[in-house]
Amino acid sequence: MPDDKGNVVVSESWRHRLIRLDGASGKVAPVITHIPGYPARLSPRADGGALMSVFAPRNRLIELVLLEKHYRADMMEQVPRRFWIAPALATGASFMEPLQIGGMKIMGVHKPWSPSRSYGMVVRLNADLHPVDSFHSRANGKRHGTCAAIEHDHRIIVASKGGNAILKLNVT
Template identity: 45%
Template sequence: MSQMLRTIRAILNRNKDPHSIPVMDGNLSPNDALDRCVEVSGFDAPPDDMAFDAAGVLHVSTGKKVLRQSAGAGGWEEIASLPGNAGGLAFHPDGRLLVCVAGEGLAMMSGDRTDWLRQAGGEALGCLTSVAVATDGTVFLTQGSGRNRPDDWVVDLMQRNATGLLIRHDPKADKAEIIARNLAYPAGVAVTPDDRHVLYSESWAHTLTLCDRQGKARRKVVRNFPGYPCRLVPDGEGGYWVCLFAARTHLVELVLSDTEFRTAMMAEIDPAYWIAPSLCATGSYKEPLQGGGIKKLGLVKAWAPPRSYGLVVRINSEGDIMESLHSRVGGTCHGVTAACLHGEGLFVLSKGHKRLVLQQRGHGHG
């Protein structure tokens, strides 16, 4: 008990700790913007990422498949079935579809032909989380973990791993090299519009880092998010939209700081009921954080501690948060893993609630 009290005191006195949870106020103030978006489609399996091809047709990874939006309203057609769960998507300038496949590597697909990138620097690429392509065709990849696959991200968090990689692949030379190691679950990557730098997120460190194309000259653009950042895309105004797939809570931070309790929890408790973030709360009475979410008049209060949450933020080039879209406790757009600015607005994927939604933007937002 005394050890737990010391741990709680340490948490409460972390005002100078750069990783204390930021307060959601100002441009981060909670709202219901994601819940007010227009629903484009629902999915049978949780969707993970999306990308538009050169013709402006939307593609979505879901389960072990990649779907392409068909001409019919809300219709989809399967264009690829893969040996593992499909994750990060991108289109290469030569037209090939790049797919991160759990347990396998990067699939580079063109027509009936599929080439594979399965390792880099002697490391197997079993946990690729995102992919981005420079205009010259150079491919940048993030590998979240060297110990776990993407579906086991909660395990990786609870193990407090930092075994992720940033990888650069030159398809012309068929060469892949690791340009950054020991990253805390990198889950998003983007190439800057000038093609000179790369941005990548680290979920467990709650940061966004800028580096050159060789992985050097690293600089923290965002030092501390209020959630776990993953994929990011340019916003067309010099900044970026960054997805946060779950919000951080003081209870989870406490568990992460207590090795003895965390180890016992992982050994003795069903993973579904760990004190850990989730992409979607089930409502089971066995879930943690139930005490703060007691229903009043039949509704769970939006300010209850979040078991799951929906959040997308827009930052400027300096990392300042300019805008945020939320789906609070009790909302229906949690576990956001991808966003894409295209045509009439911002498309957002809720992996937790298996939905694709659209926020129609004003003229200034493309």
Template identity: 40%
Template sequence: MIGAIKRGWANFRGFDLTGSTVPPMDGPLRPNAKLDAAPVLLELADVDNLVSCGQQVLCSVGSDIHTLAAMTGDDGEGLSIGRSRAMGKPVTSMAAFGDLLAVAVEGEGIRVEGPDGASSELINPGQLDARCVTAMAFADRSTLLVAVGSERNPAHEWKRDLMTKTAAGSVWRVDIGTRSAVSIASGLAFPSGIIVSNGRVFVSEAWRHRVLSMGIDGSGQRIALGSLPAYPGRIAQASQGGFWLAMFAPRNPLVEFVLKEDAYRRRMIETIEPDYWIAPSHATGRSFLEPIQGGARKKLNMLKPWSPAWSTGLVVRCDKDMAMVRNYQSRADGAVHGVTSLCEVEGRLLVGAKGSGKIVAIHELAGHMA
């Protein structure tokens, strides 16, 4: 009763009981430009799903899977595309266990491949929605954990999923041998990253700005990391212990405000193209039609420090309990935005920035860029 009276009074006076504030980038998230200073190994538009499989490093671009090869040039070490193969439909996620590779193909299912793609098996349990597999992780060679971002929107419509305030995501345990799947968590707000460690499953829940921890059967669910200032995405194991966490877009107060204004938000969705919504993005500054342009965002060709940030680059180093230790950033005026995938190889972390179309390297042992 008291709550209803408070809400009524707040509506009448124009108070904001929920708040549109975003937690500050402070402590382990203190701003820096380390991603921009990191060496660029390869420029590849829309690069995604970096994964180490056996002795190879793979990535995806749309419906193609590329095998990356090390190369040495005038600018030092880098990567090049060794060979490519087409999957026919967009690749939304990949995971590896030794030389075993799992590939989620939008609308088709999950393909489990042997070394070099010599053997391929399609797994498509009827109850698992193959349109929006956002992340996968092997628990062992016969068990695959799968994060389904949404049952209502395909993976590429993640902005629509956020702006319609959908919470129709789930986590599944797939038995590769029997081709069966069991849901271990549901009602999640766009789970976008998953990893298994010491019998626990860590899941990034993007739209609730947190990372969950649960048992392999979904039991004992709790918040391992919460109140994040950005949307958490994929998680990678760190060879020195702990994890790497990618955050694919920043939160900002303007988006938080729009999420509460239902009538405005519905009209925006119905009448404007998604690229121009007041919403987070993998990359910005590509069109004058984007929101908050001109003098509201830049002056004398310099980005105003108080203008809303639609995209950034952010990688966070976490310990074994998912507590944040340090971060690597590309700030709002940087050039390594939209980090969606991570892959540690030979003592360095490869960072895939889908928004900027770059793969850069971080050296973990030294605690700074290679």
């Protein structure tokens, strides 16, 4: 997302942060670090802020898999893709899915109080790119894998790839 000074702010999903690339020098500066999920697209807001989409929650198991190159390579070679230990855009399709972060399924139902592998969130950032509010899908919800959001006509339009839906949030 470009700013009026020739800089660009981008999200780094696997590093769970936003960074600013200086248009003149090429230097990189962190804007937001330690985001509790994996950020997707940023889109500008009319007031100079931004909308940040977060497609999945972070957890220690996924972070470990991201660090362990050999384990990740073995998993990708030997385990069917749908059962990889990885961020998910949606969950609940199979009882064989790996449960993570204390996830709990009883009789095939993922309990809403139990952390999820997938998630959906949109964060409204002000002009200084500080979070001012957020909109979440439930842990057992169907609107996960939030990959993009834009402002349009005083609404936020959200793409939920995991939920295979376009959502309209009426917010002011």
